[in-house]
Each structure stands twice: as structure tokens, then as C-alpha cells.
Amino acid sequence: MSLLAKPNDRMAAVLGQQQDVDMEEVAGRSLWQDARIRLMRNKAAVVSMVILAMITLMAIFAPWLSSHPFDEVYWDFIQVAPNVAEGFWFGTDENGRDLFVRTLYGARVSLMVGLVATTVSLIIGVTYGAFAGYMGGRVDNLMMRFVDILYSLPFMFFVIILMVIFGRHIFLIFVALGAVEWLTMARIVRGQTMAIKKKEFIEAAHASGVSTARIIFRHIVPNILGPVIVYMTLTIPQVILTESFLSFLGLGVQEPLTSWGVLISEGAKVMESAPWMLAFPATFLAVTLFCFNFIGDGLRDALDPKDR
């Protein structure tokens, strides 16, 4: 290191004299890279990611994975047990439709709801929370009381009103779930922002004349992303569950489209006569939820600076 370089050497550069500064640049290792390495050492999280990736790929390529369309009714095969010879690997439902392909189509809806609603909640929640936390004082008070009011609205009531006004549509489920999930996200982000905004590097940015928006998005948000990502991986299963619950009540997706919630609800009715109708979708749901939770745990450990 040139820590002890003679002052004249250093000042020479100022005076425009040539100095050998063109040595090759050293790559740094960011905190994100550190976190990724730690995450990759966590076996449960890695296995979960692989399983999730497989389920996602299966959901995407569902039409090509089975010879049966998801909405075709096979009159000769009403509610039959798994039957490899005919290609009904998971059996059929009470309307004679192939359960395997329907489970994968259900995965499409459930994963989509999970991702879209969580992304919506992430964008709104992070922006809102960071702004409230950074501004503080009266602005913060006003913004957070608004969140409290929304919190106190009964969720089911809200969803039913939406359904009554706009009719049943899958898009509404995204809106309804996103509109509810961002509240908790905003609270988490606000708390984290308040903890970080007194740090000296924020003051340094302020003293350099950096604008408020830039301070929030360039300095605050990247530094609170750790807890946010962890919370996000825990929100996805929560959203999937809520969608299943809505579908269970008959407020979710519409036939012939399906979701895991719908399939489980149908399977639960015929649990005794056709247990496969409950077992397969329920297994998929449970495995997915487990995976998200393991990934969330892994991320929490990987991003926790106290670990280092």
C-alpha cells in the first residue's frame, strides 16, 4: 500500500505530472456477493430453490408435459384413481378432467398471484414506507395513520365489495392482495428507514447536496433491502395461501381455470372416495410453501450482518 507514500509524490499528481495510475483495477466484493456465497452454502435453501425452479418450469411448460388438455372432459374416466396406462398420472377429477395438468395449471395461477401481488406490495410498500420514514414528523404521522386505517378494514369485506362492483376476475385478486400486503411492507420499510436515516453516510449525501429522492432510492432502499427481501419471501406463501382461501370460499378464479386453492377445496369434498384429488394439489402447495420458507430463512441468515 502507498499509505506512507511521500507527500510530494501524491501532490505531484495535482500539479499535472504523469504518474503510474493505470494499474489494473481490483474487483471488489460487495455485501450482496458475500450474501450470495453464504446463501449458496445453505443446503436447505439451495434444494428449495431447485425444487421451486422445477415446479415453476413444470407450470410454464404444462401443456407440453401431458397429452391431455386441462379443460377436456373424459366421460369414460370420471374420478378415476391415478392411471399410468391412460396418462392420468394424478387421476381425474369429478368432471373427468386430468388432475396432473390441472395441478400444473393451478400452479400457474397460484405462483402468478404470489409473485404479482408481492411485487405490487413491494413497489408500493417500499416507496411509501421509505418516504414516510425519511420525511418523519407530521408527514410520517399522516402517512402511517392512513396505513392504520386501511389495516383496520376487514379484508374479506374489502374483497367481496371489489367482486360485487367489478365482477369476478383474476386481476382483481392481484389488486386485492397487493392492496392489503403492502401495508405491512410499508411499516417494515418505515422502521428500517428511520433506523438508517440518522447514519452518517446519509448526512454525507445530504451535505453533498444530493436530492431527497436520490437519497431515498440510492442510499436508503439498497441498505434496507435485506429485511425487505426476507419479508418478501415470506409474503409470497402468505399470498398463495390467501388466494387458496379466497378460492376455497368461491371468491377466487373461475372455471375452467383453476388454482391450488380451488383444487384443494374440490378435493376436500371427496376426501374419502377420491383421496388423490386432495393429496396431489395439497402436496404441491405444501412443498412450495416449505420451499419459500426455507429460502426466506436462508436469506435472512445470509443477509444478517451480525452473522459476519
Place this chain on the structure above:
Amino acid sequence: MSEPILKVDDLKVHFPVDVGTFFSKKATLKAVDGVSFELHEGEALSVVGESGCGKSTLGRAVLQLLHNTEGQVVWMGENITGYPVKAMRPLRSEMQIIFQDPLASLDPRMTIGEIIAEPLVTHNPEIPKDQVKARVREMMDIVGLLPRMINRYPHEFSGGQCQRIGIARAMILRPKVIVCDEPVSALDVSIQAQIINLLGELQETFGLSLLFISHDLSIVRHISHRVMVIYLGNVMELAEKDALYNAPRHPYTQALISAVPVPDPDKEAHKKRIVLKGDLPSPINPPSGCVFRTRCLYADHQCEQEKPPLTTLNEPTAKGNHQVACHKQAEINSLD
């Protein structure tokens, strides 16, 4: 003397605080209570005082990072007191700050190249990327960092190196004034010297003005031209460095200077030390009259009633502009 680059006039920073849990009474914490000084181009003015006396608050109020309650901050003839954030923004390129905790003052998610470039990019967004990078590398070289470390992250550096990064960030726009808020108190003694020397060199090379906040008198002696001693938000003494160290007039300054360790065990053992009694009074409820009277050896009832003004000594022996705020100063100094 030429027009001062920065003129602070009767600056007061008071914070409202709640006292008591339930029927909370509003009280004011007088962090800075009437400080005036001038800072000239190329001058290093040090501010010393014990912790909690308002040094850092003063530094931040001068940069208008905190709004002052009363008084004025005049920047190159322009009264910038109470300027809103937007109006201050263009001026920020001329005045910078270096912080006490080197690592905490750097964004852990940014490479040091991005950190150093930030003020430049903020004030001159039109400069192309490769030029920004060239200037960052040049600046890193000036402060004694290897330019090839540009893509590293703050946690990969030592405390001293982090402070160099902080200095590079403050220097990249070639400001006129840098407020150094205890820039070396978090560092090892050996590193302290390096950083202080670096600041001194930069100051000479670029004609910088420094407002150097510290509680360490031996470091202050090395870097400053003038020294201001503050106690509980009030200026006690303001003088040229040599005058203050060799002939301190205020009893508080005398006590502070007698407490500076001498690097010679024999002398240290026989040194006469003035030991102050008691603790720093609360700035919420400061003593009446002279704020220092509760701990002063010479205080009498005049000190209790009247606040001593900061007056310039006009004795022939006094060097330069030596200002002291003490009723008893003449008596005390004739006793010796």
C-alpha cells in the same frame, strides 16, 4: 484582512426537548448559544471543547445541515441563514464535511468509486462517465489511495483508508471550506498523524479553509492557525494558536492545556495540573451569568449575575486578536 469566506454572527442553535414522561414540559436545549467567528481563506480554525459542548452542532449549523434558531451565517457576503434545502444545494459544492466515524460515513452498498464520485455527479451531471472516473482516480491518488481499488467496497478498507475515502469525497469538487468533525478521534494514534498531515497538505495545496472540530488539543496545535475554545455552547477564548497555547487567559483554557499530556515522563510528573471539579452542567438548564462559573476557581457573584462578553485584549503583550470571555481575566493573569 481580506473579506472572510465565512462569517458566523451570534449563532444560536436551540433544540426543543420534552422533560418528564406525562405532563411533558417543553424545555430548550441550548447546544450553541451565541457563537461568532470569521473564517478566512486558507485558514484553519479549530474548535475545541469537551463532549457535549456543541462543537458538532456548531459545525452542522455552519453548513446549514441544521437550522439555527438565531444569528447569521454569511457565506462569501451572502446571508445563507435559513436557506431552504433547494437553495442550499448549489452552495454545497463549495462547503463539505468530513465525519468522525469513517466507516459509518460511507454507504456500505456502494463501491468507493461511486462514493467519491457522488458529489461530482450530483453537481455536474453532464460530465461523461469516463471523465468522472478519471477525476475519481486522480483524487484517490491525491489522498493516498491506490486508484486500482476503485471498485472495492468500504468494508474492505481499514479505518484510516476509509477516512481517506471520506476526504476524497469531500475534496472532489475542490470546495473552499471543509468542516472536519473530529476526523481523527476514531483512529489509531499512528493513523491520526497520517490523516492530519494529509489534511494539512491538502489545505496548503488547494488553499482550503478548515473548520476543525476536535477535543484533542495536541492535534489541534498541529493543524490550526487559530483556536476557539467553547464550553456549553459559548465561546470562552479565541486566539492565534501560539498565543492560546503559550499564554491562555481563560481559566477553562488554562485547565484544558494543563491536562494535555507531555511526552516526557519527568516533565509530566512535575507538571502543575489544574483539575476542574464537577461535571459539565446540563445545557437544558445552564448556569446563570458565566456558564463556566460552577467549575471555575475564581468565580464570584459578578460571574453569577452577568454573562461575560467576548472581549479583545488590548494589552501590548497580547499577540494578534486575542479574545476572552471572562470577568476575572485581568486579575487571574496578574496573579501568576
